[in-house]
Amino acid sequence: MRLYDTYTRSLVELPPPPGPVRMYFCGPTVYARAHIGNARPFVVGMWLRSWLRANGYDATLVHNITDINDKIYDAAPGASAELAERATAWYLEDTGDLGLGMPDHLPKATESVPQIIGFIEELIESGHAYAADGDVYFRVASFPEYGRLSGQRPDQVEQGEEPSALKEDPRDFALWKANKPKTEDTWWNSPWGRGRPGWHIECSAMAEDIYGPAFEVHGGGLDLVFPHHENEVAQSRALGHPFAQIWAHNGMLRFTGEKMSKSVGNVETIRESIDRWGREAVLVFFLTASWRKPIDYSEETMTQAAARLDTLRNAFTLQATDGDERGWDAFAAALDDDFDTPAALAVLHDWASSGRLDLLRRGLAVFGLESVAERAAAPDEIVALAEERVTARVERDFERADRLREELASAGWQMRDRQDGYDLVPL
RNA sequence: GGCGCCUUGGCCGAGUGGUUAGGCAGCGGCCUGCAAAGCCGUUUACAGCGGUUCGAAUCCGCUAGGCGCCUCCA
Numbered sequence: 001m002r003l004y005d006t007y008t009r010s011l012v013e014l015p016p017p018p019g020p021v022r023m024y025f026c027g028p029t030v031y032a033r034a035h036i037g038n039a040r041p042f043v044v045g046m047w048l049r050s051w052l053r054a055n056g057y058d059a060t061l062v063h064n065i066t067d068i069n070d071k072i073y074d075a076a077p078g079a080s081a082e083l084a085e086r087a088t089a090w091y092l093e094d095t096g097d098l099g100l101g102m103p104d105h106l107p108k109a110t111e112s113v114p115q116i117i118g119f120i121e122e123l124i125e126s127g128h129a130y131a132a133d134g135d136v137y138f139r140v141a142s143f144p145e146y147g148r149l150s151g152q153r154p155d156q157v158e159q160g161e162e163p164s165a166l167k168e169d170p171r172d173f174a175l176w177k178a179n180k181p182k183t184e185d186t187w188w189n190s191p192w193g194r195g196r197p198g199w200h201i202e203c204s205a206m207a208e209d210i211y212g213p214a215f216e217v218h219g220g221g222l223d224l225v226f227p228h229h230e231n232e233v234a235q236s237r238a239l240g241h242p243f244a245q246i247w248a249h250n251g252m253l254r255f256t257g258e259k260m261s262k263s264v265g266n267v268e269t270i271r272e273s274i275d276r277w278g279r280e281a282v283l284v285f286f287l288t289a290s291w292r293k294p295i296d297y298s299e300e301t302m303t304q305a306a307a308r309l310d311t312l313r314n315a316f317t318l319q320a321t322d323g324d325e326r327g328w329d330a331f332a333a334a335l336d337d338d339f340d341t342p343a344a345l346a347v348l349h350d351w352a353s354s355g356r357l358d359l360l361r362r363g364l365a366v367f368g369l370e371s372v373a374e375r376a377a378a379p380d381e382i383v384a385l386a387e388e389r390v391t392a393r394v395e396r397d398f399e400r401a402d403r404l405r406e407e408l409a410s411a412g413w414q415m416r417d418r419q420d421g422y423d424l425v426p427l
Numbered sequence: 428g429g430c431g432c433c434u435u436g437g438c439c440g441a442g443u444g445g446u447u448a449g450g451c452a453g454c455g456g457c458c459u460g461c462a463a464a465g466c467c468g469u470u471u472a473c474a475g476c477g478g479u480u481c482g483a484a485u486c487c488g489c490u491a492g493g494c495g496c497c498u499c500c501a
Contacts, residue, residue, distance in 0.1 A: 009431090026501065034501090041501050070499070151430045152497065173498055199499045221501030226430080228499075251432090252495065288439065288450080294432085294494070296439085304439060304451045311450075314464060334441095342440055346449035353466090398460055405462080416464050423464080 001055070001336040003217070004292055006225060006247040007149050007233075011338060014216065014246075017056035023048065024207040024244070026220030026228070027106070029066040030087035031075040033269040034094060036282075036297055037253035041220055043283065044250050044291045044339075046100040048217075050366055051335050063103040064206050065091070067110050068186065068196050078185050084110070094270040098279050100368040105210055109202040113188045116197045116205040119235070120175045120190075128238040132166040134178025134193045140171040143234045149247065150226035173231055174198035200231035207232075208241065218244030222251055222292075251294040268297070281306040283367055287341045308345075313372050315352035315360060317416070317423050327356060331363050341367075378424040382413050386424055389415065 005012040014021060025045040028038045045061050052059035067084040076083035088108070096102065109116075120136055123129035128142045140146050147153060164170075179187040179194040187194045197205075207215065213236070220229065229247065236243035255267060273282050285305035289295035327347070334343035344363070351360040361373045378386070389404035408415050409427065416423040 028501070029499090038501050066499095147430090150496075153429060171498085219501095222432090223496065223500055226496055226498085231498080250501070252501075254494080290440090292432095293440095300451095301439065307451055308439095310464095318465070340441080342449080343442090346441070349449055393460080396460075402461075414463065417459070417462080418464085425464085 018058045020058040022215035023217040024062045031072040035267045061103040062105040065108045107206040119205040136176035137172040204235040213241035219248040222249040320357040321355040
């Protein structure tokens with residue numbers, strides 16, 4: 001299997017099974033209900049793990065929770081810890097409802113402060129960082145490779161942050177920030193006084209705390225390439241650690257169409273999306289585009305995803321053909337080639353229309369969609385109405401039959417007649 | 428100003444030199460008491476201009492348009 005690697009800008013072959021393939025995907029900053037775009041790295045990470053395991057890999061996934069951040073302080077002045085805790089619970093609930101299971105580890109920044117401090121101390125000792133008035137900064141000039149991952153030219157980088165008199169070089173970034181009592185209500189003791197970790201250091205510290213100095217795949221949104229991941233590479237490789245072998249960056253979601261837009265920007269939360277479209281449609285939506293490409297989240301694209309889901313689901317009301325397993329190769333080839341889910345989805349549709357339901361079931365399971373194969377059983381009163389309608393049709397009382405079909409529909413069930421009986425399908 | 432990505436038929440989206448991708452929607456038909464589901468058929472695209480080639484959606488150049496990032500956004 002091969003994956004596109006941002007660092008080398010090429011497809012990189014994974015080691016053969018059983019690997020291991022240790023993956024670290026950057027998770028959310030917990031200050032509000034996560035929006036649907038935040039679900040993409042989660043989904044991609046879980047799917048990759050699922051596919052790798054199905055192919056005999058020893059695959060693990062770490063997904064971190066950033067619960068120390070300015071946004072949290074801004075969103076809940078004086079009560080940021082409570083907000084972070086609540087938003088973490090929301091995130092676990094919402095991603096859990098996607099039905100893909102959970103990552104192997106979900107480390108939190110707040111629970112990793114000792115490791116972070118240890119990491120910073122090593123950087124200071126080796127000359128790659130320096131303390132200044134309670135802050136600690138990474139010395140970018142000490143790492144010649146800086147900019148390699150993102151392709152940024154250091155001399156051209158715009159300075160968005162307030163220039164700090166404490167920095168030796170404007171490119172230097174904070175590893176540790178001294179506490180500012182007016183705006184921040186959480187702090188930890190450190191060799192440099194009270195304060196809190198910077199953003200980038202947590203990932204280096206947590207990834208290496210769990211995996212050691214080297215692992216296979218580091219994922220996250222494309223918007224994290226610079227500065228977040230560039231800084232992670234700098235921190236870890238400055239200490240001589242290989243760190244991630246492959247950098248897997250997923251494309252952004254785009255929000256179009258006015259209908260779903262809210263007064264402030266047109267975003268929708270994972271929760272709202274699942275509630276509105278169902279988790280299966282959300283997953284099919286992510287399947288329709290390559291994980292690296294941008295994807296439009298809109299009324300139209302979601303409607304199409306829901307329609308595709310129905311097509312796949314309806315296949316299971318059809319007659320199955322023999323258990324021909326040869327078709328699996330096309331599906332596997334699509335996913336092994338940079339995890340090409342649109343191509344794999346086309347194979348799924350091929351199986352659906354040719355009635356190869358065993359293969360279809362197996363393929364859907366890779367994406368957590370085994371439930372598509374399950375037909376909900378109608379409650380007794382619905383079945384009773386259906387039987388009544390069968391009788392009416394036998395008696396050729398079509399008026400009554402049509403009335404009963406209406407009744408079933410208003411109860412949420414569609415009755416589909418067939419030669420040998422009928423199907424009851426939830427609407 | 429810098430780094431990078433993208434542009435395929437009504438919509439979504441595969442395709443990296445020469446054979447129908449696929450789906451959704453539409454239209455026609457079969458099936459059905461009527462529907463639904465399913466099946467069959469159907470609208471033949473590759474931003475524009477130029478170049479390489481026997482041959483380009485696929486390679487090169489230019490132009491136009493869109494997008495991401497540039498110190499704390501997945």
